[in-house]
């Protein structure tokens with residue numbers, strides 16, 4: 123154990139939640155090839171621990187274990203699986219503070235946000251524990267004489283999950299709870315930047331009585347592990363949350379085994395402000411929608427489109443609110459924005475800002491000499507942003523906001539839809555006709571009107587276009603892990619019994 127991981131352990135009420143091994147078939151597992159990788163606190167760049175990089179045969183062993191465990195897990199009654207998931211939920215809640223501390227140390231987000239994510243992540247476990255009891259089939263009016271027709275729902279099989287570093291806990295539970303409730307074993311490959319939240323979840327799953335081989339966490343070199351998971355025929359479903367670039371790659375790699383795919387990919391959300399809005403109210407909402415998780419959020423409001431009649435006042439209000447945000451180590455009190463995940467993310471953000479300025483954008487605020495450390499990026503506001511700029515075309519995943527003025531609803535719609543992404547869009551206006559028109563015309567999987575918060579367990583979360591495939595959460599989230607089996611019971615005799 124390194125010196126700093128000892129410090130991490132000292133911060134935890136339950137040090138056994140901090141694990142530096144993979145978790146396969148109910149066992150904490152070393153890498154057999156001796157390869158390891160360090161994990162860093164992005165706020166300080168200090169190593170907080172290390173993880174083993176598993177060998178190919180160890181990943182295959184996780185699939186072997188899941189295959190064996192599947193037989194008994196799928197045979198449990200739905201309410202028996204539900205009990206274990208509820209026990210997991212209770213343990214996550216009971217250990218919320220430790221889970222939040224681990225998350226802040228590996229991801230950097232402020233502690234209150236980390237606590238919020240633990241709560242959010244746990245809520246999916248409870249939701250799917252309940253939904254697992256409602257995987258109804260249907261009866262079908264028969265067109266075949268003396269036959270009865272219908273469907274039943276069955277677990278799809280072993281499900282692999284590849285998850286990102288920006289929400290290291292909730293992006294796992296939103297997938298895993300649905301799969302487990304459906305009767306599927308799960309193999310999770312978390313991001314190497316943030317493995318410890320996933321491993322703490324594994325420790326709690328074990329304590330909750332989730333059997334060996336049903337919840338596995340594999341660690342390794344990402345491209346290597348993902349290739350094995352995608353090409354393994356016994357894995358029947360792959361659920362990925364991450365960038366559109368890697369999503370495309372995994373889709374290609376999964377083609378050979380024709381897997382069920384759920385893809386939650388990048389976003390580049392527009393935030394449209396109508397002419398009837400109070401500029402201050404809308405600007406404060408836009409700041410909240412842009413800067414959460416230091417802008418490293420798939421729902422971040424990257425392209426802010428403001429009606430020309432209120433544009434200037436909106437910019438004044440936005441700036442005032444933005445400069446009041448505190449940037450610092452997420453463990454400190456009253457910090458609004460933590461660090462970016464690593465130095466490359468800071469460099470990418472700086473390049474996006476430079477590109478915008480070189481193409482005619484105006485830098486309103488964003489003095490990087492004020493950054494409190496190597497991986498920090500001060501919030502930036504750019505105006506006169508145009509579709510030719512990277513800040514428009516690329517998901518910046520940083521605290522960089524771009525504002526553009528528009529003159530008509532039609533122009534706002536065209537600008538908002540001018541992207542390969544289609545995850546979420548925000549609309550701020552109180553004009554009901556405009557709300558309806560924009561909501562219908564926006565090519566996005568989710569449209570939030572006059573509300574920054576849009577997510578939660580009852581919601582079908584997901585995107586259109588190159589933001590992904592499928593929906594997580596909600597009444598249909600469990601369907602990603604279920605097959606529909608049609609049956610025809612023939613030669614039953616007639617209804618009258620003849």
Ligand SMILES: NC(=O)c1ccc[n+]([C@@H]2O[C@H](COP(=O)([O-])OP(=O)(O)OC[C@H]3O[C@@H](n4cnc5c(N)ncnc54)[C@H](O)[C@@H]3O)[C@@H](O)[C@H]2O)c1
Pocket residue numbers: 284285286287288289293311312313314344345346348349363364365366368369371385386387388389419420517519545585589590
């Ligand atoms: N739609 C959503 O619900 C949602 C939620 C959170 C994050 N995201 C997206 O995730 C992205 C940020 O996360 P990220 O930087 O971790 O994404 P990423 O695509 O770089 O990585 C995601 C996962 O894929 C793995 N990976 C990376 N390169 C790989 C490769 N070549 N082959 C196989 N696997 C590989 C990583 O180790 C990680 O586990 C953003 O685009 C964001 O919008 C989407």
Ligand SMILES: N[C@@H](CC=O)C(=O)O
Pocket residue numbers: 288289418419420421577583
């Ligand atoms: N904020 C999103 C995650 C995207 O990065 C969510 O609520 O799922």
